[in-house]
Amino acid sequence: MLPPAISRRTMLVLAFAGAHVLPGAQAQTTVTQVLAGGVTDIDYLNSAAVLGKINAGYAYAHKLSGAGVTVGVLDAGITPAHREFSDPGKILPGFNALDGGSDVTDHVGHGTHVAGIVAAQHNGMGTMGVAFGASILPVKVLGDDGRGSSQALDRGLRFAIGKAPIVNVSLGAENAYSPAAMKEAAQAGMLIVAAAGNSGAANPGWPARFARESWAGNQIIAVGAVDASNRIASFSNRAGDTAGWFLVAPGVNVLSTWMNGQYATMSGTSMAAPVVSGAAALLKQQWPALSAAQIANILFVTATDLGVPGIDPIYGRGLLNIEKALQPIGTLTTTTLNGRTISVLSGTTQVSSATTRLLGLATTGQLRVVGLDGFQRDYQVDLGRSVLPPAGLSLEQVFGGMDRRIDVAEHVLPGGGELAVAYARAPARAGSLFGHEEGRGGIAALSYVAQRPDRSFAFGMGSTAGNYFGAGGLLPQQGLALGSVTALAHPYFALVPGAAHAGFARRADDFGIKFGVLSTGADRTLDAPDIWMPPGTGRQLRARSSLVELSRDDGHAALALSFARIQEASGYLGSYASGPLVLANSAYTQALQLSGAVRIASGIALAGQASYAATPGVASDAGLITGVGTTRTNAFSLALIAAGRFRPHDRLSLSVSQPMRTYAGMMTMDAYTGLDDQGSPTREKMRFSMVPSGRELRGELNYLVPLRAAASVGMTLMLRHEPNHLADAAAEKLLALRYLAPF
DSSP states (O other): OGGGGTTOOOEEEEEEEEEEOOOSTTTTTOOOOOOOTSSHHHHHHHHHHHTTTTTTTTHTTOOOOTTEEEEEESSSOBTTTTTTGTTTSSOOOETTTSSSSEEEESSSHHHHHHHHHHHOOSSSSSSOOOTTEEEEEEEEEEESSEEHHHHHHHHHHHHHTTTTEEEEEEEEEESSSHHHHHHHHHHTTTTTEEEEOOOSSSSOOOOOGGSSSSGGTOOOOEEEEEEEEEEBBBOOOGGGGGGGGGGEEOSSSEEEEEGGGEEEHHHHHHHHHHHHHHHHHHHHHHHHTHHHHHHHHHHOOOOOOEEEESTTTTTTHHHHHHHHHHHHOOOEEEOTTTTTESSSSSOOOOOOOOHHHHHHHHHHTTTTEEOOOOOOOOOEGGGGGGGOOOOOOOHHHHHHHHHHHHEEEEOOOTTTTEEEEEEOOOOOOOOSSSSOOOOOEEEEEEEEEEEEEEEEEEEEEEEGEEEEEGGGGGGGGTTOGGOOOGSSSSSGGGGGGOOOEEEEEEEEETTTEEEEEEEESSTTTOOOOOHHHHHHSSOOEEEEEEEEEEEEEEESEEEEEEEEEEESSSTOOOOEEEEEEEESSSSSEEEEEEEEEEETTEEEEEEEEEEEEEEEEEEOOOOSSSEEEEEEEEEEEEEEEESSSSSOOOEEEEOOOOOOEEOOEEEOOOOOOOOOTTEEEEEEEEEEEOOSSOOOOEEEEEEEEEEEHHHHHEEEEEESSSGGGOTSSSOOEEEEEEEEEOO
């Protein structure tokens, strides 16, 4: 028979396995431990058997404590005078569900112990709760003999509705009872964390076992206990038929608060449940709009699997893991302004010399946005990590340039045509300065020019347009090969890399006019670098250009004025992107260039060029950058060239140049920046200048000389001041010497 005081009601009893009371304000140890963030802390050490097992330090390193969250503790009451509950607002006015009064004094110790596991203060005086900054709503549903009734529990639950989003129920019933009050609590959005019971049974006891009911709406978590080795405690009820809603947490020899200012070590699922309640409070603090079901599901899917892989009848979902619970679940996404969902962690952005402002924004942390995980939780993401700088100075780059300048075969064809073919060498052995490993070479570039006194026609593949147009096409009869000087390449031809070209020119006296077109995609059969799929973009590069050039050349000096229109179909000013930082799906640029060259002595010339361009503004819905205004860019170069001065067929060049640089333009980014009070994402429009912080000046000295028996010597000295147009970037220097000879 049931005791008379609880006749006709289901009996509720405390669910702890035993207690060992410890006197003193600081428990039994004076050893300190260094937490994440460098905090030396006795509270953490005394509670480390619990906090370390559940990876709570991750939350504390991110400034989470449960502050602002109330956890209802439906138990035997509390000892509010304990030093661990002394902060104002730590213990809220409670309710005695046994007599309807407000006296919630704990005369058993159990409620005080449970409350300390949830939220004991972080004050260096003994222990600390999992959510040490949370508030406790004490609800006394068990008497001084540790017994109560389902009626008292129901009254306590109803009292807590609207006052505490999370309640801890570390007690057990002898059998099932009417869940009406629990249904009301669940419908009101409450998360109920219930101890599974200490009978060593195959299934949880009540009320924890109600978690499996459909009306519970995934808002009841049943909690079992594990020992220091993460083995299910001998006394703990198992997951059984409630496995999908069952977690385990440390519940053996747990140190926490006790009556009369003391501390006690206790064991039981009563100790494991408040560990989970504290974890739920940490989630609620970080994301207040999370529903009870969402919090429970997050804790379920992030638990550390124990026992048989997957959800099993012993450990259920597994061991509570706060670190994983606070990390993103699923893909972090955002939406573009037109509502298209994209991943904020996918894709890369390869900037060009004209778009290095993105690199500057990246390095200064100004490209931070918010992404939402599968539970619509907000996480700050630094999009700058996906921004790749242009290639820096490298031996491979320099040696490749030497090879292209040396390995050129020129042929004069019948009728006055000239054919030039550049060969690609096999890759050099790693770490070797001499020779090449065996491998297939191939044609890297070719050009054909048919000359007539009054006209010419040109065709080429593999970035040879610079030999015919601009400064590279001036003084063609002097044997100076201005087109082989990198600094004199038309800067806007870089927007159509590797292009095939065709050109036609007419001359009358010293004056001439040229027409030309360039297009990517026509020379894929050449053994040239892979320019067709920029890394990480997932798109084929496509661009084309048309130009007209007016020139005057009297054989000693030449001047040319050209106008080019470049259409990019898969990039913006030479930059390529996929993911959130796509500048534009396409762009067209109109460039004006003035080029000049003068022969100052036999085999010596001075040449230079200045270019200005405008790229009209574009709107984009491909990523978070919603538009780029009209962008204005420029570039210039000056070079001194000498041929055959020291040895036959040698070439010397000294140049200074500014790569393509933006000097006017703005871009707009529209992105999530957080969540409002209802948990809905908020957007912010951000405007950034496209003008970089610095100006790159590049100096280059090249000397190449062919030797006998197909041997050659090359030397290059390169200097970059404020590389990539970043004012705070360190200067880059490179000196390369190379000797090549067949064996």
